[in-house]
Amino acid sequence: MKLPTVGVETPTDREVSVRRVTDISVEIVSDSGEGAQKCGQIFGSVSAKMGNGVWTVEIIPAEVEPPPRNPAGASGIRIRLGDREVTNWGDETDVAVAFNEQALLGRHRLNALAPNATILLESMWATHPDPSVRKQWEEAMEELSDREYRIIEVPMEEQCLTVVDNPRRGKNMFVLGLLSWIFDRDLERARDQIGHAFRGKKAEITERNVQLLELGYAWGAEHLDFRYEIGTLEASAPMVVMNGNEAVALGAVAAGLELAAMYPITPATSVSHMLGEVFERYGGVVHQAEDEIAAAGVAIGASYAGRCAFTITSGPGLALKTEFLGLAVMAEIPLVVVDVQRGGPSTGLPTKVEQSDLLAAMFGQPGDAPHVVLAPATIEECFHVMTTARRIAEALRTVVVVLSDANLATGVAPFPRPALSPEWQAAPPDQRPIPEGVKPYDWDPRTGVSRRFIPGQAGGEHTLTGLAHDERSKVAYDSAINERSSTMRSRKLLAFQHTLIAPEVNGDAGGGDLLVVGWGSTRGAIEEAVARARAQGMSVSSLHLTFLSPLPPGLKEIFGRFRKVMTVEINYSDKKGDPFVTDHNRRRGQLSWLLRATTLVDVDCWTRVLGEPLRPGRILQAIRENMPGGTR
Amino acid sequence: MPSDTSSGNGVGGVVAPALEALAARLDAFHSAVATAEEELRSFVAHRRGASEYRAEQALVELGPFAVGKIAPDRFASILLDLEELTGEAEQVLDRAEYILSAFATERDMHVVTVEPGGDLRDAVREAFTQMGQVFGAARAVELARAGLFDPDQHNRFLSALPFRKWNRAERQLAPPLVVELDPDDLLPTGLGEFLDGQVKIVLVVRGMTTPAPLARLITPGTYVVQTADPADLTGLAVSPHPGIALLFDQERSEQARFLHDPEAGASPWERLTIRHLPDRPEVGRGRRPPRWLEELEHLEMLARRPSTDTLPGTASALAGEAGTAPAQTAPVDQLAAWLLSQTNVGGG
Numbered sequence: 001m002k003l004p005t006v007g008v009e010t011p012t013d014r015e016v017s018v019r020r021v022t023d024i025s026v027e028i029v030s031d032s033g034e035g036a037q038k039c040g041q042i043f044g045s046v047s048a049k050m051g052n053g054v055w056t057v058e059i060i061p062a063e064v065e066p067p068p069r070n071p072a073g074a075s076g077i078r079i080r081l082g083d084r085e086v087t088n089w090g091d092e093t094d095v096a097v098a099f100n101e102q103a104l105l106g107r108h109r110l111n112a113l114a115p116n117a118t119i120l121l122e123s124m125w126a127t128h129p130d131p132s133v134r135k136q137w138e139e140a141m142e143e144l145s146d147r148e149y150r151i152i153e154v155p156m157e158e159q160c161l162t163v164v165d166n167p168r169r170g171k172n173m174f175v176l177g178l179l180s181w182i183f184d185r186d187l188e189r190a191r192d193q194i195g196h197a198f199r200g201k202k203a204e205i206t207e208r209n210v211q212l213l214e215l216g217y218a219w220g221a222e223h224l225d226f227r228y229e230i231g232t233l234e235a236s237a238p239m240v241v242m243n244g245n246e247a248v249a250l251g252a253v254a255a256g257l258e259l260a261a262m263y264p265i266t267p268a269t270s271v272s273h274m275l276g277e278v279f280e281r282y283g284g285v286v287h288q289a290e291d292e293i294a295a296a297g298v299a300i301g302a303s304y305a306g307r308c309a310f311t312i313t314s315g316p317g318l319a320l321k322t323e324f325l326g327l328a329v330m331a332e333i334p335l336v337v338v339d340v341q342r343g344g345p346s347t348g349l350p351t352k353v354e355q356s357d358l359l360a361a362m363f364g365q366p367g368d369a370p371h372v373v374l375a376p377a378t379i380e381e382c383f384h385v386m387t388t389a390r391r392i393a394e395a396l397r398t399v400v401v402v403l404s405d406a407n408l409a410t411g412v413a414p415f416p417r418p419a420l421s422p423e424w425q426a427a428p429p430d431q432r433p434i435p436e437g438v439k440p441y442d443w444d445p446r447t448g449v450s451r452r453f454i455p456g457q458a459g460g461e462h463t464l465t466g467l468a469h470d471e472r473s474k475v476a477y478d479s480a481i482n483e484r485s486s487t488m489r490s491r492k493l494l495a496f497q498h499t500l501i502a503p504e505v506n507g508d509a510g511g512g513d514l515l516v517v518g519w520g521s522t523r524g525a526i527e528e529a530v531a532r533a534r535a536q537g538m539s540v541s542s543l544h545l546t547f548l549s550p551l552p553p554g555l556k557e558i559f560g561r562f563r564k565v566m567t568v569e570i571n572y573s574d575k576k577g578d579p580f581v582t583d584h585n586r587r588r589g590q591l592s593w594l595l596r597a598t599t600l601v602d603v604d605c606w607t608r609v610l611g612e613p614l615r616p617g618r619i620l621q622a623i624r625e626n627m628p629g630g631t632r
Numbered sequence: 633m634p635s636d637t638s639s640g641n642g643v644g645g646v647v648a649p650a651l652e653a654l655a656a657r658l659d660a661f662h663s664a665v666a667t668a669e670e671e672l673r674s675f676v677a678h679r680r681g682a683s684e685y686r687a688e689q690a691l692v693e694l695g696p697f698a699v700g701k702i703a704p705d706r707f708a709s710i711l712l713d714l715e716e717l718t719g720e721a722e723q724v725l726d727r728a729e730y731i732l733s734a735f736a737t738e739r740d741m742h743v744v745t746v747e748p749g750g751d752l753r754d755a756v757r758e759a760f761t762q763m764g765q766v767f768g769a770a771r772a773v774e775l776a777r778a779g780l781f782d783p784d785q786h787n788r789f790l791s792a793l794p795f796r797k798w799n800r801a802e803r804q805l806a807p808p809l810v811v812e813l814d815p816d817d818l819l820p821t822g823l824g825e826f827l828d829g830q831v832k833i834v835l836v837v838r839g840m841t842t843p844a845p846l847a848r849l850i851t852p853g854t855y856v857v858q859t860a861d862p863a864d865l866t867g868l869a870v871s872p873h874p875g876i877a878l879l880f881d882q883e884r885s886e887q888a889r890f891l892h893d894p895e896a897g898a899s900p901w902e903r904l905t906i907r908h909l910p911d912r913p914e915v916g917r918g919r920r921p922p923r924w925l926e927e928l929e930h931l932e933m934l935a936r937r938p939s940t941d942t943l944p945g946t947a948s949a950l951a952g953e954a955g956t957a958p959a960q961t962a963p964v965d966q967l968a969a970w971l972l973s974q975t976n977v978g979g980g
Contacts, residue, residue: 255695283801376697387695388702395711422671423692432779447710499706546701 035172040077051232071106083231087524177216244408256425352611448491502554507541511561649862764793803829
């Protein structure tokens with residue numbers, strides 16, 4: 001139901017154009033700390049609840065608080081809205097709101113804005129008392145004028161000062177009001193969402209934010225001459241709206257995980273923030289350890305004791321956990337590791353997206369440490385992956401690494417409310433007395449799996465070791481025993497691989513000119529690019545991998561049906577034609593390495609490490625450039 | 633059964649509004665019990681003849697993420713270790729299901745009456761012990777599912793479970809309790825041991841009590857309210873802290889009305905709101921003041937904000953000695969004075 005707005009009628013003496021769109025991207029950019037992301041999150045949530053497809057991506061500067069009015073320090077959020085499901089952040093921004101012209105300039109220089117974008121820009125800087133600020137404004141306007149932007153100056157600060165003393169704390173809600181008018185958002189939902197966003201704060205803070213929302217809405221109604229109309233989906237089931245890290249956290253609760261051990265690291269930390277709010281209510285514990293290594297140790301210890309434990313980290317933390325993960329593999333202790341990837345190496349790009357850890361997650365341990373690696377592709381999958389990961393870890397008594405990334409972690413999208421099942425939760429481990437003769441590593445020669453022993457279990461007494469050991473858990477350097485135990489650990493993966501289903505081809509399963517292969521969060525952008533390419537007549541299909549270790553069966557056969565196979569990834573590869581690069585020495589995308597090694601197919605790659613999610617338009621261009629025999 | 637301790641048709645007057653105010657908490661408890669019972673029934677049904685539908689079991693255990701990615705039949709045949717229930721386990725589970733189903737709908741157990749001259753602490757302890765059956769049953773289920781149920785050790789879980797044996801999660805889910813009693817039997821200090829997790833106790837008293845019987849139960853993490861208005865119990869019900877309320881049958885000027893909400897601030901004076909404080913009685917020369925006067929003094933002390941120009945705890949600030957302006961002293965001297973004031977050897 002459309003609820004009354006703030007009582008400001010659109011003036012009848014001017015024309016307001018209403019543009020009907022099926023898909024549109026909006027950006028809000030500001031200096032760090034001005035709340036642009038909060039504004040966008042609320043706008044995205046309201047839109048999702050109204051039935052729009054939504055995908056949000058946060059624009060986060062590298063520093064916690066970069067200098068103000070700096071193009072490199074732009075902080076904000078992009079919200080892509082659609083009249084159907086939206087699976088990625090799209091290409092360029094159609095409507096931007098900037099709190100200062102320097103933040104806008106940062107986005108302009110990254111080609112984030114459509115050439116004809118409409119921009120709402122804080123006007124105060126044009127008349128700022130500081131002449132250097134006025135000069136920056138003039139220079140920025142000059143630079144921006146090389147595009148066909150429509151820039152509308154908005155007196156944001158002047159307006160906000162009518163409600164608050166510190167407009168830095170209020171512009172975001174004023175802008176939320178502006179956007180609510182432009183996109184005809186339901187104000188009552190916006191008010192509710194503000195209440196939710198500021199829950200735990202004093203009531204007057206929420207009230208003031210609602211006042212600012214209404215002020216922005218009224219200003220838009222009085223002064224702006226354009227609005228957008230975008231259709232909505234008819235939801236067949238109740239929907240929930242959250243980001244990928246929240247989904248991982250709630251998925252962990254639904255999966256019956258009982259302990260999350262972590263050390264704060266961007267962009268993974270907010271998983272533990274969400275768990276901190278809800279986990280204890282469901283009997284869980286969030287343990288912030290003294291470092292990444294200890295976090296892995298605590299989780300392994302809890303799991304060894306019979307609980308369902310997991311640890312959360314990002315690439316640099318994964319590197320630190322390496323030795324402990326090897327211990328879990330060797331001692332056959334079930335463990336789920338969530339790695340929310342960011343750019344690397346070293347501490348790399350904390351706030352930017354990259355699919356940087358595939359090979360590290362698979363091969364990071366010394367020696368042979370076979371374990372499972374899988375990657376959710378959507379925010380909904382971030383929720384459900386936790387149940388599957390936990391179950392596999394327990395079934396195989398091994399480590400399961402879940403590779404999320406910064407794109408999923410901070411992206412917000414709606415998905416159907418999960419129909420929870422008690423069967424998703426772990427059954428208590430079998431603690432009946434161990435029958436006589438059963439050994440701690442009584443490997444089933446067919447599957448390599450052995451019964452899990454729980455400390456204190458009658459008849460199960462043994463010494464746990466990270467050294468090579470025999471079935472009785474006795475340290476043994478005997479070459480035959482090491483060979484056998486290695487074989488058994490590897491066989492678990494083989495047995496599990498036998499349960500996997502060959503992935504479906506998106507497009508022509510029978511084959512064609514080009515097969516694009518992706519993994520993780522790029523699925524939405526790849527499939528959108530492939531759909532556009534196919535609409536343009538190109539013979540291109542895609543395939544998305546969820547299980548990366550072990551890989552599903554049938555890949556070589558599928559690849560054989562296409563003239564060319566190419567991975568699309570957000571990690572580094574040498575560009576063909578660059579100095580010294582040959583077909584033999586070229587360093588390739590991580591999945592490309594893996595697929596070439598396992599299928600012996602000449603899998604090409606197209607990768608980028610721009611610190612942002614892939615744009616479907618850019619993938620489309622890559623498809624066009626890589627079509628065997630050129631574009632048809 | 634737990635209903636034996638309730639007042640039966642005594643639920644009325646101020647008890648009914650008290651229960652109404654606690655409805656959300658009651659619903660949460662009963663809903664959790666009903667869910668546990670449903671899960672148990674589903675588990676038993678699945679495990680009876682489990683070998684017949686291993687693939688279905690694998691499908692549901694792996695969750696929606698695995699659909700289309702893992703073949704459940706292959707997973708079941710290779711990796712699913714599913715055993716049928718033993719007869720002994722089935723017996724335990726049947727008994728637990730009976731208990732859970734009885735508790736899922738039982739509402740009378742949340743009200744107990746202390747017989748005149750009875751012991752409030754004993755009544756509360758007994759009520760919680762009876763209600764603890766539900767947690768005992770849940771524990772028995774987990775033990776039976778893990779193959780660990782030993783009748784000699786664990787049969788007690790299927791009868792009653794005293795509050796002191798409840799674990800942290802059980803104390804978080806604790807069912808609320810309304811206790812009817814006479815003013816003479818209101819000795820609430822013994823209830824401190826139950827104020828843990830999210831335990832909520834409402835004492836309903838008809839008649840005159842001492843002014844602030846609950847003052848001594850105020851601790852930084854405990855929600856404490858004295859009121860004659862059942863609507864004030866809403867905060868108790870939703871508070872994430874353990875809490876206790878004293879609900880008067882009517883407002884009397886001799887009874888204090890106050891609220892201590894742990895969420896309201898870090899300092900006692902921020903957390904405590906006094907809505908009504910009775911006048912102090914005149915104590916004749918040489919007469920010993922009544923013991924309950926300490927309740928009021930305690931309440932006043934907690935509510936008093938130290939003046940901003942002296943360190944917290946300085947005697948003049950707390951006693952509110954008007955007219956004696958604090959001397960201009962160095963901070964280090966102020967600190968020393970404050971430290972001395974915290975000891976019994978301060979020379980004062």
